[in-house]
Amino acid sequence: MSTQQLNALKEEIAGVIRAYHVKGWSPATSTNYSFKDDTGTIWVSKSGVDKAYFSANDFMKVTTEGEGCDEYVDIKPSAETLIHCTLYKLFPEVKVILHSHGAFPVVLSSIVNDEILFEGYEILKGFEGISTHETALNIPVFDNSQDMKTFCNLLEKNKEKLTAHSFVMRKHGTYAWGKDLFSAKRHIETLDYLCQCKWMIRSKP
Numbered sequence: 001m002s003t004q005q006l007n008a009l010k011e012e013i014a015g016v017i018r019a020y021h022v023k024g025w026s027p028a029t030s031t032n033y034s035f036k037d038d039t040g041t042i043w044v045s046k047s048g049v050d051k052a053y054f055s056a057n058d059f060m061k062v063t064t065e066g067e068g069c070d071e072y073v074d075i076k077p078s079a080e081t082l083i084h085c086t087l088y089k090l091f092p093e094v095k096v097i098l099h100s101h102g103a104f105p106v107v108l109s110s111i112v113n114d115e116i117l118f119e120g121y122e123i124l125k126g127f128e129g130i131s132t133h134e135t136a137l138n139i140p141v142f143d144n145s146q147d148m149k150t151f152c153n154l155l156e157k158n159k160e161k162l163t164a165h166s167f168v169m170r171k172h173g174t175y176a177w178g179k180d181l182f183s184a185k186r187h188i189e190t191l192d193y194l195c196q197c198k199w200m201i202r203s204k205p
């Protein structure tokens with residue numbers, strides 16, 4: 001990947017981040033995003049950036065343990081960087097991870113237990129591997145935590161539940177990932193839409 005290609009990818013993801021901000025998915029500098037370049041290096045969004053103005057320069061390199069490295073060693077990555085690193089470890093084929101604080105998953109997660117069942121929706125086809133609405137899918141819901149190590153241990157323990165390229169953090173938001181930006185976008189947008197539908201009908205969460 002040339003420097004030019006790397007910058008083009010950063011620009012593309014930054015554009016998606018700004019678009020998601022317009023959707024109301026990242027109020028008050030919240031949320032974080034990452035991608036893995038073709039050398040396997042993880043790039044994550046810097047901490048505290050207003051997502052309305054997020055630019056290609058707001059990504060920083062981190063180690064697989066989530067510490068800033070090279071010229072970014074003194075810069076603070078997003079507080080949830082370890083979640084990104086853990087997901088890249090669990091799913092080596094993943095290249096892009098997106099996070100949202102969209103309100104629908106947040107409110108829906110406050111009234112469910114440890115998963116949300118979606119059944120019969122056309123939009124389920126937005127998840128890779130699903131080709132018909134005649135299916136049912138459980139998305140795991142994990143309790144929110146400020147202790148990233150504990151939370152990431154929980155993710156590792158529940159790897160077998162992470163089959164739909166996404167999960168919900170209770171009263172916090174969603175994470176979704178994919179083998180490229182297109183795929184990660186599909187997954188996070190699909191999950192948000194499903195949560196929106198489920199919240200609106202709310203009879204059987």
Ligand SMILES: [Zn+2]
Pocket residue numbers: 030031032080099100101172173
């Ligand atoms: Zn968050």
